[in-house]
Amino acid sequence: MNGVFEVWAPAATAVDVVIGDVRHSMDAAGGGWWTAEVVGAGHGTDYRFSVDGGDPMPDPRSRWQPEGIFGPSRVYDHDRFAWNDDLWRGRSLPGSVIYELHVGAFTPAGTFDAAAGRLDHLVELGVDFVELMPVPPVPGTRNWGYDGVDLWAVTDDYGGPDGLKRFVDACHLRGLGVILDVVYNHLGPSGNFLAPFGPYFHDSAASFWGQAVNLDGPGSDEVRRYFIENALQWLRDYHVDGLRLDAVHALHDRRAVHFLEELSAEVDALSAAVGRPLTLIAESDLNDPRLMTPREAGGYGLAAAWNDDVHHALHVAVTGERHGYYDDFAGALPKVLTCAYLHDGTFSSFRGRSHGRPARHVPGHRFVCAAQNHDQIGNRAEGDRMPAEALRLAAGLLLTSPFTPMLFMGEEWGASTPFLFFTDHVEPHLREGEADRRRREFVGFGYDDWAERAPDPGEETTFLRSKLDWSELDRDAHRAHLDWYRALIALRKAHPELSDPRLDRVRVDHGDGWLVVHRGPCQVAANLGQVALTVRLAPGQVLLASDPKVTAEGEELFLPPRSLAIVKAG
């Protein structure tokens, strides 16, 4: 058995692959690449690279880091895994519902295999895609995943590369697609050994999380390949169905062909090669429809983007909260339900400038919208979820909307567990500074009072408290909450007008504390206030109501306080 090792180190004069105590010198192979064939190496061999005689470091494209981010890389052969999903033909995003989860906090064991044991719950719920928060190795043993550094590897804390494959395989056998959250705009602050290998980072540009990735400076052709081939690895070798691209607004790229456009063209070519739809979803706060405009029309050709305006409008409407960036969103529901963005060129108080661009022509399924997600829960001081009663109203509006709905784990049963921001930094300066950094973030967002209430991200209990408590499903109140979610998803699938993506067909009547959303013959009527009221709509059949006291008589629909009903005309 001979193992071939390859690494890009364009400025190096010598590179060694270090196996055990033996250094094998590598040959320059053109384009800044180095290569070596080592007798006896192969799947399972531990190795490191040394540039110009320096300390051995993990492979920038390490597929396996069994001892974590400071340990050696281990050779991993993708072809050894025995897949069972031959019949899987993929899943297209339009019409789908996404379920976001954190592998470590989803189950008590916190592994891929344990998560796979809960898939029947998701099938019964009726969702179509599972979206995993990032899975690469991170500092310590608990992290949201956005501090990942070995971007080609899968943390062994969750089950390593084979564990992720078993999870994807199990999803496919149940008809569920898998979306993976990937972070291409920064690397974590600890265990990042890329810089000695090549110009992976920008000299002049920085993001909120540190040095920006070099997508348009000298040497960036290969840096772009590093990320693009990373994307292709997940989609091809892990059979993943889509990627959620973290914070694309933090990508610095002024090239004529933007990194995201290049990426989407490559992924579309792979989609043709593997014969499955492959879905790219951006997290973006730019409110810029260019992201999901087809490349032929001058856009980047992504399938969808997260839309926080819809979240904020829902959140404010059902909770009444107005602090910080929620300030502009009072009464915003009619606008976002018909135009997708509140800020589509309008002034954003939080940003102190006008923001966004009209997007009403964009199909609704290109907006991934949530009443709850890891950020909107976890970035609150106490990681507290929306009250269950408010959540049921928000879910009623979200799951009848023209957008692609996304749920956050536990939301469907009104989980009472928080989802806190947690880390486990091993380097003392990071461990000690994390709580302070977190507080500064809250102050920066204008949430001074939260800064004092936030628990220390580094405490193990902060992580343990964030794990779902599945025993809650034994309680009636949580079962009833789950039934409401199941019924809403089933209703969405049974009535095509509810997932009709054409925003210009949505009409909203509204008044003080109430609104009626017209989706073809379906009418979604909500009383968000504390006083019962009667709304007028086209007479028909009540398909579903959040409260048994909802009654329809002719054109009049009686809605108790804090209730929602879907009525089909005719």
Added chain:
Amino acid sequence: MNGVFEVWAPAATAVDVVIGDVRHSMDAAGGGWWTAEVVGAGHGTDYRFSVDGGDPMPDPRSRWQPEGIFGPSRVYDHDRFAWNDDLWRGRSLPGSVIYELHVGAFTPAGTFDAAAGRLDHLVELGVDFVELMPVPPVPGTRNWGYDGVDLWAVTDDYGGPDGLKRFVDACHLRGLGVILDVVYNHLGPSGNFLAPFGPYFHDSAASFWGQAVNLDGPGSDEVRRYFIENALQWLRDYHVDGLRLDAVHALHDRRAVHFLEELSAEVDALSAAVGRPLTLIAESDLNDPRLMTPREAGGYGLAAAWNDDVHHALHVAVTGERHGYYDDFAGALPKVLTCAYLHDGTFSSFRGRSHGRPARHVPGHRFVCAAQNHDQIGNRAEGDRMPAEALRLAAGLLLTSPFTPMLFMGEEWGASTPFLFFTDHVEPHLREGEADRRRREFVGFGYDDWAERAPDPGEETTFLRSKLDWSELDRDAHRAHLDWYRALIALRKAHPELSDPRLDRVRVDHGDGWLVVHRGPCQVAANLGQVALTVRLAPGQVLLASDPKVTAEGEELFLPPRSLAIVKAG
């Protein structure tokens, strides 16, 4: 049980639904629609409509014509069928191979059920979609399908509505998608009862096959709905995965929103509702990329269009034929393999004018290309297929191309049976005139000599001779031919570069009688001539060769006469 009958007859002053000998008068329901509820009617009830007291006629939206195009309509309830394809999530076109078949000629019995009995053959072949030539009722018992009139029904000669559903269900259980050929540009010349109901046809515009459908004149809003809802019926109620839209160049529509754009928007909305990819493919001779340009970019948003230029270039290259419309296509392979169209603004001798528009920016999977299809075989005087030896070369080039390949039934084993033009008109003037009409067509296309050789379309033997002879699969030569096709499809699926849709990445070296098509590291080398030769290419591994005498040595590849090989560099 009460049956509700509905029909659009905007100029009528009275409409009856006629059941047995009883006329039930219908009520005007607004918008030109008439409705009646009849006690005791339901699934299985035979009925006709009478406009202003005239002769009873079939329902324009008849779902079932058990006694053919002159018989009564029969109520058909879509909800009664028990589907088994719950796990089917659809199939996306990119990366797929299509297999076109005529239900009547595919098997000796000529039914959906008999066709379903041959699906294992298609699975083993490796194709992804079955494309059915049109299935609505036609005059007589044998017809290509383009003389259909009851466009919402399925001919009982194939098995009726339930038969089609059983076939689709069986395909889905084997992982095959189904594309249905639908004809919206004209109705057949016999049994067309639409005109008395409403302005279905254009006063002033005509197509090659008769009166043009009214898509932009007065009353055309409802006529467009007639066709759009027809499309939705197949995709929704029959679980079909895509439609092949016959001859869209014969649609007359000058509205700001073209019928095809409206159709694709509706189908995309349905795709979101059913959570499956739904594929629209146009047959078009316009060479106009607007058809498959996204709507956001000003196009019609179809998934793909047939591309005859690729067929003609292949046909001329492997057969040497030059007559009629093949005249421009000598040496056209390098151009069509890199630009999709030969005529992308260039002069077309056959049309006597310049033709088409550049399309190199369009992804290759948006072009459905064939070495053989029903038209290119069947519209030859004697319905003769390409010689098997030429076909193997054409298949080698087609199945390694950036386009969506389509095969025609029997092609994969080099079937020796012809596919002739056949009809079975019941009206004497049509029956007697058909052979003459056919001859005039050949003369019109410049094939005067063919006019004499074409058999009478109305003779039953013309149909019977066109049926596949499956016993040919017992013979070694046909098995070897089939093995070549299977190997090519398997190769296409195993090497992503072969289905890479980016035309600007295709490079072709060529000379007298040979060409080498570069698809990333894969090189497709073909010797189309009668003399052995050696071509130069990047050294590598011969993945597949049509002839055991092909040999590679370094940069030299030896190709015997009429041979093709795929070599992977590196």
